[in-house]
Amino acid sequence: MEILSVLALVLAVLALAFTVVALRRTQRTRGTGVEELPEDVHGLRQEVAALKREAGDALRHLAVVRYDAFGDMGGHLSWSLALLDDGGHGVVVTSIHGRSEARTYAKSVSAWTCEQQLSPEEEEAIAHARP
Template identity: 45%
Template sequence: MSSTLAGAFGVAALFVAVLALVFAIQALRARTVTSDKLTPAAAPEPEPQLEQPEPKPGTVKSELRKLNKDLAATRGELKETLQHLAVVRYDAFGDTGGKLSWSMAILDNHGDGVILTSINSRADARTYAKEIKTFTSESKLSPEEEEALETLRKESEQP
């Protein structure tokens, strides 16, 4: 299994665990609220403080906070992975067919990554790599490379 797929499964499992903890806490709160209603008038609760004290280690609340921190860190790391892909296939020369030449843009969420191009002729194939920073390259891009890059740029602008 690829590391990207394993990472995606890990994030999904972490998300499910966080949801389960949230539902468990809500159920405990609901049970506590109903038992509080059965007791005689209790003293008013103090105003919630802006900074809550750190919960005791090993409690559900502390575990939930740790999971939230881990999830936020994982989301931050995921933004920097090469996860967006666009491929343009074409015939580079008039005497070949089958669209064996291709340009592929592989970028992260910031528009950083690489464009790989393979130009195939009857006699040989040549492969090129060009670095991309924020959807631009210092190297001159071919029309096909521009098309692949533009596809990912448009995808990043969608909500």
């Protein structure tokens, strides 16, 4: 019985040794360079890079600030909305709600700033939209 146990242990150690040697050979021959990837993987990498470039121009940074433009009105019916791309280019739209009318304004934003004077709420909307 002891001989069988010793024999099983020796076989297990040999199997482990062969496995380690085989793994080392596989790692040496496989390599890790990008140039060894299949051609379709290179194509996919180029697609992803192109999509990232296109997404940079998308208006994907946005924030809304709601507030009361006039002290005698409640409900936060006025708002400023910033719609910007990755570079901070886009627009900030503001709607001022009064008792008898509502006015809407749009201001162009370039590199996170605006040539026109911004209200504190518009500045806050741009700041919240900035990543």
